[in-house]
Amino acid sequence: xxKCIPCGPSSPGQQRPSPPxxxxxxxxxxxxQKIENMRKDLTARGCTQKHLNFFEKTARSMKDYGQxxxxxxxxxxxxxxxxxxxxxxxxxxxxIIEEEKREKDRLMKAKVALLHKIKxxxxxxxxxxxxxxxxxxxxxxxxxxxxxxxxxxxxxxLSKIAEWYKSGIKNVAIDWLTEKTNLxxxxxxxxxxxxxxxxxxxxxxxxxxxEEVKLSLGNSAQWEALVIRSxxxxxxxxxxxxxxxxxxxxxxxxxxxxxxxxxxNKFYSAGRTSxxxxxxxx
Amino acid sequence: xxxWAFFTAVIAMLILPLSTTKARDYPLPPHTAFALPKNSKVRxxxxxPSSENQLTSREAIIFAVSDAGEPWLGIRGRHLxxxxxxxxxxxxxxxxxxxxxxxxxxxxLSTNTLGFLIFKKEEPTLKFIPILELPSDxxxxxxxxxxxxxILLKNKTxxxxxxxRLTEKGGRGVVEKIFATKESINDLCxxxxxxxxxxxxxxxxxxxxxxxxxxxxxxxxxxxEIECFGDFGIFYATDRKIGFIGKKNPFEFAHVDSxxxxxxxxTxxILLKKHLGIIKIDNVQELKNY
Numbered sequence: 001x002x003k004c005i006p007c008g009p010s011s012p013g014q015q016r017p018s019p020p021x022x023x024x025x026x027x028x029x030x031x032x033q034k035i036e037n038m039r040k041d042l043t044a045r046g047c048t049q050k051h052l053n054f055f056e057k058t059a060r061s062m063k064d065y066g067q068x069x070x071x072x073x074x075x076x077x078x079x080x081x082x083x084x085x086x087x088x089x090x091x092x093x094x095x096i097i098e099e100e101k102r103e104k105d106r107l108m109k110a111k112v113a114l115l116h117k118i119k120x121x122x123x124x125x126x127x128x129x130x131x132x133x134x135x136x137x138x139x140x141x142x143x144x145x146x147x148x149x150x151x152x153x154x155x156x157x158l159s160k161i162a163e164w165y166k167s168g169i170k171n172v173a174i175d176w177l178t179e180k181t182n183l184x185x186x187x188x189x190x191x192x193x194x195x196x197x198x199x200x201x202x203x204x205x206x207x208x209x210x211e212e213v214k215l216s217l218g219n220s221a222q223w224e225a226l227v228i229r230s231x232x233x234x235x236x237x238x239x240x241x242x243x244x245x246x247x248x249x250x251x252x253x254x255x256x257x258x259x260x261x262x263x264x265n266k267f268y269s270a271g272r273t274s275x276x277x278x279x280x281x282x
Numbered sequence: 283x284x285x286w287a288f289f290t291a292v293i294a295m296l297i298l299p300l301s302t303t304k305a306r307d308y309p310l311p312p313h314t315a316f317a318l319p320k321n322s323k324v325r326x327x328x329x330x331p332s333s334e335n336q337l338t339s340r341e342a343i344i345f346a347v348s349d350a351g352e353p354w355l356g357i358r359g360r361h362l363x364x365x366x367x368x369x370x371x372x373x374x375x376x377x378x379x380x381x382x383x384x385x386x387x388x389x390x391l392s393t394n395t396l397g398f399l400i401f402k403k404e405e406p407t408l409k410f411i412p413i414l415e416l417p418s419d420x421x422x423x424x425x426x427x428x429x430x431x432x433i434l435l436k437n438k439t440x441x442x443x444x445x446x447r448l449t450e451k452g453g454r455g456v457v458e459k460i461f462a463t464k465e466s467i468n469d470l471c472x473x474x475x476x477x478x479x480x481x482x483x484x485x486x487x488x489x490x491x492x493x494x495x496x497x498x499x500x501x502x503x504x505x506x507e508i509e510c511f512g513d514f515g516i517f518y519a520t521d522r523k524i525g526f527i528g529k530k531n532p533f534e535f536a537h538v539d540s541x542x543x544x545x546x547x548x549t550x551x552i553l554l555k556k557h558l559g560i561i562k563i564d565n566v567q568e569l570k571n572y
Contacts, residue, residue, distance in 0.1 A: 139414050148445075148460060
């Protein structure tokens with residue numbers, strides 16, 4: 001048996017065969033190609049950008065390992081497997097979520113369709129506002145077409161209502177004048193009842209005249225102006241009435257008011273003054 | 283006055299008096315007095331005691347009473363308030379007026395539509411469901427006899443007042459235009475074949491059979507409200523007084539500031555608007571004897 005004497009440089013003999021020479025450059029090429037294949041694999045699996053970014057970070061760290069490409073390859077393989085596992089599990093989860101959503105939508109549509117069928121209710125969706133039934137137009141149609149059962153715009157009805165108002169105004173005037181003058185109601189009533197003998201054109205200015213009289217009480221300047229105007233009031237009134245009514249007016253409205261103190265006297269004086277002026281100017 | 287300040291004032295005025303005093307012992311607000319016949323069953327009492335403090339807001343308040351005698355107030359158009367139950371319900375639309383046709387039939391006028399309210403537990407606001415389109419957004423509702431509804435509308439174009447009647451015939455809703463006029467109408471009520479309207483100082487009667495207008499009553503002040511009491515007569519309210527026009531001489535029995543009145547069966551409900559109190563007068567049928 002031949003003992004293997006450790007060989008040295010100085011001793012001749014059989015030498016251990018040396019391993020075949022591998023260039024670091026070719027190893028790097030191989031690993032680079034492996035990285036590229038892994039990259040394609042992850043993309044083909046449909047992994048997310050987050051997964052791809054993590055893998056790229058590992059691939060870029062190759063230069064940090066220098067010549068120790070063996071260690072780098074171990075780390076590369078381990079990280080690749082981690083990314084693949086995570087990617088696959090997330091894909092499964094997304095699939096489950098999508099399936100559930102599809103099922104939920106299907107059930108909701110079926111429910112809505114069933115409700116619609118049963119109740120004939122309007123369909124509510126998230127993009128459409130609640131719909132009400134169309135408004136009943138019957139009142140609108142009646143308002144446009146039909147004449148009222150009783151037409152309060154008719155001139156006969158309007159004049160009746162005006163008469164009722166006037167008699168109401170007269171009652172108010174009677175009460176007020178009675179209070180101010182302490183005269184019996186029948187005298188006031190007679191004075192004011194002249195309104196029933198003459199046309200509407202006379203009554204209204206007379207009543208508005210009464211209002212001015214009331215406002216002028218105690219104000220001499222205002223009263224003077226009113227006296228002057230009283231002529232104009234009578235002149236306007238007599239334009240629209242007949243001679244017969246004119247004489248009645250003079251008699252009842254001016255001549256018929258008793259001459260007593262207070263408000264009524266001033267009112268009578270204003271009337272008498274205006275009649276005198278009118279007579280002079282005739 | 284902003285909404286929350288107004289609400290705080292309203293709630294304070296309505297809740298505080300109830301917690302401190304017996305209703306019937308609560309004093310009447312200033313310038314308020316009643317003159318009711320002594321030897322009769324006619325009785326006035328507080329349903330909702332009013333506050334001593336006067337409401338400063340000029341917001342219109344809608345007043346309605348159900349057949350069961352429960353008052354409802356519409357405050358600032360978007361809230362429904364029951365002062366007895368102390369419940370406030372917001373509404374999703376502004377209301378101009380509302381009325382009880384029957385106990386659970388609550389009709390609402392909102393802008394130019396007539397409709398009703400629905401309530402869903404999951405939603406805090408009452409929802410208005412519009413049904414009938416109206417030609418004007420200025421209107422009032424009135425309960426007629428036998429579940430009829432009257433709507434008073436003001437035509438903004440020509441200033442005319444129009445009265446419509448809604449009834450049911452053969453299972454269908456029917457609308458009739460009853461009356462149109464240029465005269466202003468404050469209130470109306472129905473009694474048999476007559477409709478009475480408060481117009482200025484007058485209470486006019488519309489004879490639906492003869493299709494004519496007659497004068498029923500004349501007052502010295504504008505009449506704001508009327509309530510028909512069948513064959514017995516008509517209750518009326520001016521800005522300061524409440525009276526009764528019966529078969530005998532008309533008379534006034536209450537001095538109240540800005541009252542609103544509603545008649546339900548034999549009880550007259552009076553809203554003291556400025557103090558947000560409600561007085562009820564029971565057995566008013568006895569007033570026909572005076």
